[in-house]
Amino acid sequence: MMKKIIVLFLALVIFGTGCQRATATTEDIQGVNLFDRDTDYETYFVPETSIAVSDLIPEFNSANMALICSDGSTVYPMSDGVIRETSAIGVSFETATMQVDDVVSIYMGQNRYSITDTYRDAKQILEDNGRVMIVLLDGFGNYAYKRALESGQIPYLSTLEEHEALSVYVPVTNAGFAAMITGQGPDVNGVHDRSYRDLKVQSIFGDALEMGKKSILIEADIQILNTEIAPELHVDVNGDGNIDDEIFEQAKEVVGEDYDLIFIHFHGIDDRGHDFGPDAEETMAYVQVIDGYVETLASLWDGNMILTADHGMDFDEEGGYHGRGNTMDMVVPYFTRECVGQ
Numbered sequence: 001m002m003k004k005i006i007v008l009f010l011a012l013v014i015f016g017t018g019c020q021r022a023t024a025t026t027e028d029i030q031g032v033n034l035f036d037r038d039t040d041y042e043t044y045f046v047p048e049t050s051i052a053v054s055d056l057i058p059e060f061n062s063a064n065m066a067l068i069c070s071d072g073s074t075v076y077p078m079s080d081g082v083i084r085e086t087s088a089i090g091v092s093f094e095t096a097t098m099q100v101d102d103v104v105s106i107y108m109g110q111n112r113y114s115i116t117d118t119y120r121d122a123k124q125i126l127e128d129n130g131r132v133m134i135v136l137l138d139g140f141g142n143y144a145y146k147r148a149l150e151s152g153q154i155p156y157l158s159t160l161e162e163h164e165a166l167s168v169y170v171p172v173t174n175a176g177f178a179a180m181i182t183g184q185g186p187d188v189n190g191v192h193d194r195s196y197r198d199l200k201v202q203s204i205f206g207d208a209l210e211m212g213k214k215s216i217l218i219e220a221d222i223q224i225l226n227t228e229i230a231p232e233l234h235v236d237v238n239g240d241g242n243i244d245d246e247i248f249e250q251a252k253e254v255v256g257e258d259y260d261l262i263f264i265h266f267h268g269i270d271d272r273g274h275d276f277g278p279d280a281e282e283t284m285a286y287v288q289v290i291d292g293y294v295e296t297l298a299s300l301w302d303g304n305m306i307l308t309a310d311h312g313m314d315f316d317e318e319g320g321y322h323g324r325g326n327t328m329d330m331v332v333p334y335f336t337r338e339c340v341g342q
């Protein structure tokens with residue numbers, strides 16, 4: 001009997017709170033984060049009474065305001081609204097005509113770019129019979145990008161067209177990678193955090209197969225998601241502590257082959273971000289190494305290029321961390337290069 005009561009209680013907690021799509025990742029929510037591309041205005045804010053978002057964010061502009069929910073969905077409400085605490089675990093956003101529950105973060109965007117645009121842009125290129133290289137710069141957030149830009153450490157990337165883009169919640173590799181290759185948030189593609197590997201929707205690799213296009217996914221030593229094509233895995237052959245150099249070697253080879261879609265996942269910026277912090281000397285020096293890799297690949301590849309990150313990187317006591325719905329973790333650069341000489 002006791003067990004039954006506990007199960008019922010849990011069911012009520014998980015499904016009875018009015019969230020749009022309850023998921024297994026629903027966790028205690030300590031409030032809502034309000035941020036733009038470079039500032040956190042409120043962190044884990046729990047409103048005591050209803051308060052308008054425009055009262056909390058300077059230079060409020062509803063056109064690109066995004067609500068990021070605990071189920072991984074992103075909603076663009078298009079108008080100001082009030083936030084209030086609706087239950088022990090959730091903050092909701094309300095206007096006269098809509099209510100969105102379990103809002104984790106509110107992003108005051110300059111644009112509507114999202115890492116999910118990777119899928120849409122790449123698919124468009126393939127449908128237009130173009131070729132595309134996608135480079136996943138793991139853990140390269142907008143903050144590190146801006147620091148690298150200031151210090152002149154990204155001579156190549158700084159020449160590309162760039163926009164700030166929003167990652168997905170929870171901002172970790174599995175979820176960000178899945179969002180990039182499916183064009184959907186975790187609420188639709190089913191990959192919410194590091195414990196998920198299966199996609200509920202088709203990815204760009206499945207689309208490429210259907211279109212009769214040839215694609216390759218160049219990864220490090222672990223398969224992160226179960227994609228329609230198996231990744232080419234690599235180990236640290238020369239024992240220098242990095243796998244990106246082995247990935248780079250294969251990437252240089254395949255750019256000369258007849259691939260329509262090349263997806264390359266570089267890990268080293270994230271590794272150093274965790275060890276030393278998002279803008280530590282070691283991290284920035286490695287960003288410069290990756291910039292060099294990318295420049296070389298760009299010189300060998302005449303197709304289109306899309307370069308973005310799965311998530312950003314924040315400071316913690318030891319070095320770096322990501323997984324929160326704030327500016328450091330959620331805002332990343334999104335670079336594009338058109339095809340050349342075709």
Ligand SMILES: [Zn+2]
Nearest residue numbers: 139270274322
């Ligand atoms: Zn990481």
